[in-house]
Amino acid sequence: MTVVLKKPHKSARKPKGDGHLRRGEILAAAERIFIAEGYSGATIRKIADAVGVSSTALYMHFRDKDQILLEISNDAIERLLELNTQIAAQPIDPVSRVRVMLEAYMKFALDNPNTYQLVFCSTGDHISVDKTADVLALGDRCFEKFSEPVHQIAAQGRLRSGAAKEAAEVLWSGCHGLVSLLITKPERGWSDADQLMKVMLDGLLYGLVTD
CATH class of the missing domain: 1.10.357.10 (Tetracycline Repressor, domain 2)
Known part of the structure; x- marks a missing residue:
């Protein structure tokens, strides 16, 4: 029997112009990750993946985790x-x-x-x-x-x-x-x-x- 390991869930990448930089969505995702993994365990990459945007796109809204x-x-x-x-x-x-x-x-x-x-x-x-x-x-x-x-x-x-x-x-x-x-x-x-x-x-x- 072959066991298939599932990759961690990521939100589908959102196309440009589809509200992918909405601050509220980023803040909500960051809240969940801060709670689940602690502040030190949360990264900009994880937050961006949860929202479905690139890290570069997220940095257009927030300069770092502190600001979030x-x-x-x-x-x-x-x-x-x-x-x-x-x-x-x-x-x-x-x-x-x-x-x-x-x-x-x-x-x-x-x-x-x-x-x-x-x-x-x-x-x-x-x-x-x-x-x-x-x-x-x-x-x-x-x-x-x-x-x-x-x-x-x-x-x-x-x-x-x-x-x-x-x-x-x-x-x-x-x-x-x-x-x-x-x-x-x-x-x-x-x-x-x-x-x-x-x-x-x-x-x-x-x-x-x-x-």
Whole structure:
């Protein structure tokens, strides 16, 4: 019996003028490869093959892997900042605003697991600080927008423990921990994600905020 070994799958080479340089397609392929093979294991050639373009064509859009990862990160944080900005404009009390922001954050993570794992669950040590400065500044703006209603709650004297900044960090880190585990440990057999998110928010907010 002859065993035929299959070659690794590559997308069919796309003809010129057929959208083969679309950045979104390249970014999506890069996300999958970064997650599957790690940043060091991913190469421009592998990303180009997955999209069905030549490495030369890919370099017309991105100069290197760093730029690809930074664009993925920038896009994700911009989307979260836009969500927080929209929620901040709603005429609701600060506790409800915090809850809606955290719900939106966790749903974003679960709806975009590859993006979330790549942007928020990796150390980023492989990229120099000077290259990541703009993304870090954008992340600070996103966190500040989330922190605004927490500071309002503190100003009302409604925090049971800690200062506003500490409370905001605890709220965010608790929700980050939950969605990170749901994404990276799916074999754990978790309860319903929506119910877990509700219990998480109830526990955090009822524990930190007075009536």
